Amino acid sequence: MLRIKGLVKRYRTGDLALKGIDLDVPDGQVMALIGPSGAGKSTVIRCINRLVEPTAGSVTLNDLEVTTLGRSELRRARRRMGMIFQEYALVERLSVMENVLSGRLGYVGFWQSYFRKFPQSDIDEAFRLLARVGLDHMVDKRADELSGGQRQRVGICRALIQNPELLLVDEPTASLDPKTSRQIMRLIKELCAERKLSAIINIHDVMLAQMFAERIVGLRVGEIVYDGPPDNLTADVLTKIYGEEDWSATIRKVDDEAAEAEEAAAAVIPVELPLPSRDRLAGLT
């Protein structure tokens, strides 16, 4: 259970990025954080593992208060939070295996990691994860030789080998094509279900958020303006989050891909909205 209370972040430039966020994420919940650029999505997840230092407020992960930890305690806390990045953020000149094993850096000593002598159990786990995402034949390829989708899978392995309790996911699909985006989101969702992980996913694409998250939180200029199930995202709500726009094409429709991805959840077309035209549907899928 992740509990965020009164989280405030003021950058040194004076910009107030977060104006007191309260958020609880129960175990095993996959939550999408949506909102316009500059709303503070990245700041929220970076305040959780303190890549950005919060100005005020508290972050508690399974009864561990993260905001007051000292340096080495923070290292240990970071091991429990796996992070997946926009544009993958793999170390490009390291091999796939080294990138995955770098997720274990919090658990091994410096010389062990310097000579790449990781415990056999870590190496076994790395092979297992790479096999799970279908990349076990590429272990010694350099990360910059991989395609975007493959890189993001390596990024997912790096986060999962930490054996985290929580996944922080920052725009995982920002530089991927629509099909790969769906595959990556589906993979994240499946892996969270397999490992009973909770996840916070920052995402621009409202459709993807609706398809793959069980809860949606909308952020606007540092404040939560929506918190609820994906099906309640109406045009009014989207206007509240993003501002005035014609939202009829963005709201989820009955659509093969969505139905396949979310077998259980019945797709809902909000009643108050006109049915989308066939052209729009075609353009989106």
Add this chain to the structure above:
Amino acid sequence: MTLAATLTRRWQKPPLIKRAWLRWALALGAAIYLALAFGTTEVNWTRVWEGLPRGARFFAAFFPPDFVSRWSEIFDGILESLWMTVVATVIGIALSIPVGIGAAKNIAPAPVYYFCRGILAVSRSFQEVILAIFFVKLFGFGPFAGCVTLAFATIGFYGKLLAEDIEDMDPAQAEAVRATGAGWLQWINYGVQPQVLPRMIGLGLYRFDINFRESAVVGIVGGGGIGATLNTAFDRYEFDSAAAILLIIIAIVMVVEYSSGYLRRWVQ
């Protein structure tokens, strides 16, 4: 806007300096200064003319180059220069790594940053010859002074370029390694080093190349190596031996240059 108006609308690249009077004043000032500079440079053409045959005789004294009569001195000088170069490059680079890391603004805290930048500034503000004169006075004649000179100059060169390369790295990759809970040294080893290593290997080879050439210069002011041999040859008016030394230096520099260029391409 009508079609005709659009068609006749002209465009010119905006000038670099917007104010016309400033632009013209700068151009005029530069022209006047250049004319005055040429005017004050005194060239005595009769002396140049008289000097030509003397210059020709001087150059003629270089030929044919004599590799044989001073071969053992030349050979010793070359060997000394080569080990000076190797030792100075290795020690210089080893010392410049911590200084370079400390001088990278994006990863070092402010006091460390200013301290390391200070070291780099001192090392870079003096040319090798001046450093060599200083160290020869400090340690006496010989290759040790030359070695210290080259190592010290290497710190300034390599440390500055390392710091700049670290400042130009992709912060996302480094941030991702930090997010795993890595310690500081692990973070440098996994997040920073892979990003700068290929370029730094190339620059190390380049610095080796520079250090060899500088070892000849440093020798002339008493820092040992082939430069000392060359200086002795000139002092004795043995221009044919000096020519041999110069040819050997050129050959070695070319070999080092080509092999380092090849290695650098291979590393990238």
